[in-house]
Amino acid sequence: MTTPAIPEGVKRCSTRKFAIWLAVVGAVLLWGVYAMFLVWYKGLNQTGMNDAYGFALWIWADLAVIALGGGAFFSGFLTYIIGKKELKNVINYAVIIGFICYSSALLILALDIGQPLRGWFIFWHANVHSMLTEVAFCLSCYFGVLTIEFIPVVLENPKLDRIPFLHHLSHNLHEVMAVFAATGVFLSFFHQGSLGGVAGVLYGRPFAFREGLLIWPWTFFLFTWSAAAVGPCFTVMVTWLTEKVTRKKLVKQEIFQLLGKISGWMLLTYMIAKIADTLYWAVVTAPSKGFALMDFYSNNPVYGIWILIAELVVCGLVPAFILISRKGRENNTMLITAMILAVIGVCINRWVMVLQVMAAPLLPFQEWYMYMPTWQEVATTILPVAYGIILISLAHRYLPVFPQEKELNPGN
Amino acid sequence: MFPFIFEWAWDISHLVFMGALWYALSIIGAGLTYCIIKSLYDTATQEGGDNAHH
Numbered sequence A: 001m002t003t004p005a006i007p008e009g010v011k012r013c014s015t016r017k018f019a020i021w022l023a024v025v026g027a028v029l030l031w032g033v034y035a036m037f038l039v040w041y042k043g044l045n046q047t048g049m050n051d052a053y054g055f056a057l058w059i060w061a062d063l064a065v066i067a068l069g070g071g072a073f074f075s076g077f078l079t080y081i082i083g084k085k086e087l088k089n090v091i092n093y094a095v096i097i098g099f100i101c102y103s104s105a106l107l108i109l110a111l112d113i114g115q116p117l118r119g120w121f122i123f124w125h126a127n128v129h130s131m132l133t134e135v136a137f138c139l140s141c142y143f144g145v146l147t148i149e150f151i152p153v154v155l156e157n158p159k160l161d162r163i164p165f166l167h168h169l170s171h172n173l174h175e176v177m178a179v180f181a182a183t184g185v186f187l188s189f190f191h192q193g194s195l196g197g198v199a200g201v202l203y204g205r206p207f208a209f210r211e212g213l214l215i216w217p218w219t220f221f222l223f224t225w226s227a228a229a230v231g232p233c234f235t236v237m238v239t240w241l242t243e244k245v246t247r248k249k250l251v252k253q254e255i256f257q258l259l260g261k262i263s264g265w266m267l268l269t270y271m272i273a274k275i276a277d278t279l280y281w282a283v284v285t286a287p288s289k290g291f292a293l294m295d296f297y298s299n300n301p302v303y304g305i306w307i308l309i310a311e312l313v314v315c316g317l318v319p320a321f322i323l324i325s326r327k328g329r330e331n332n333t334m335l336i337t338a339m340i341l342a343v344i345g346v347c348i349n350r351w352v353m354v355l356q357v358m359a360a361p362l363l364p365f366q367e368w369y370m371y372m373p374t375w376q377e378v379a380t381t382i383l384p385v386a387y388g389i390i391l392i393s394l395a396h397r398y399l400p401v402f403p404q405e406k407e408l409n410p411g412n
Numbered sequence B: 001m002f003p004f005i006f007e008w009a010w011d012i013s014h015l016v017f018m019g020a021l022w023y024a025l026s027i028i029g030a031g032l033t034y035c036i037i038k039s040l041y042d043t044a045t046q047e048g049g050d051n052a053h054h
Helices: A015-042 A057-068 A070-082 A085-112 A131-155 A164-175 A177-200 A218-246 A253-288 A306-324 A326-330 A332-359 A375-398 B012-053
Strands: none
Touching (some): A015 A085, A057 A070, A057 A085, A057 A218, A057 A375, A070 A218, A085 A131, A085 A253, A085 A375, A131 A177, A131 B012, A164 A177, A164 B012, A177 A218, A218 A332, A253 A326, A253 A332
């Protein structure tokens, strides 16, 4: 169907069908909202966390969505600063995905701090020696940048575009978008890095502790690099999923392949650095603290050496080699599989850097601490997924997100 | 965050950390202000032109 609010030249499903779709996803969203209010009303006793396990499922979700949302800053960097103009066909969607990821991260943090009414303390009474303060500042500012980048996409809705001021605002925001994109790159570099830095500076946790450069542990650079490598993979993955759901081609295959090639080389260089870091940590850093490598991967029901192999080989080197090879990129199944593996790989990395760090024993008489999230934690972690699906559905229906859609679907 | 908050100290950590924050916020604020003012100007001049035309 077409209505004045739907972009010109594209067809969308009926309002009834769309409403049913929203209702189904909305039910999941409401489940998450209920759990969210339980946490705010009753407190953090609704979670499986305790004094020994202060970072858990939420922080993993936070780190994972921030890494996956890195597609927005890196695509913006490639489009507006490096000048890869062909990426303009996917930059709108990258921004929307980034917006969803970062707003979700802020929502999760609002839950995790326990008393959201005191959330502003981190800004007002800033501890300038804390990597988390840097994360809070850069995250909030970058969310502001993403909102500014998202506004012109919203203003391109046919109905809004008829209002002269909004039409000009959209145009003028586009004109100076490179400035915002550059600011976004600056902010992203630091908050992605500082999230890694938080783990790397934990000298009391030998599983996470890393040496580094000046005040920055190697994990600072590894986190930024991995987010830049895998963010575009997530953008392509979500675009591909959207194509499957809508049964339409939305972006030309060459764009997927270009992003795949860039991600592939980024991922390969990241994996070389990550493997070097892991080797140095296993051979020098951990033994200097009295630990052998296998101390971190044995005597517990979950964390075997398999997780290291899964992260570095199956979800690291394998997708990297697929993506850098022309044959791998030209085969769509291989391309998407590699991107899904890369996304899983970065999620595993964030998982071990949050949860395995907390689980591993520190002293010879200690046991592994295994944590089980409560349903409230699970529901509030699924909440951003439902919220993301709803926002993407609305954006796809009412905004001209994909400039190539009309050309690629002439029959519609 | 501000020099008038009690824990503020005029040391290099505060200057670098807060300097970077305010630098980023200034760029975002200036960019946004420019766009809004330019859009208001464009709207006013275009409407003026349209009215004159009619």
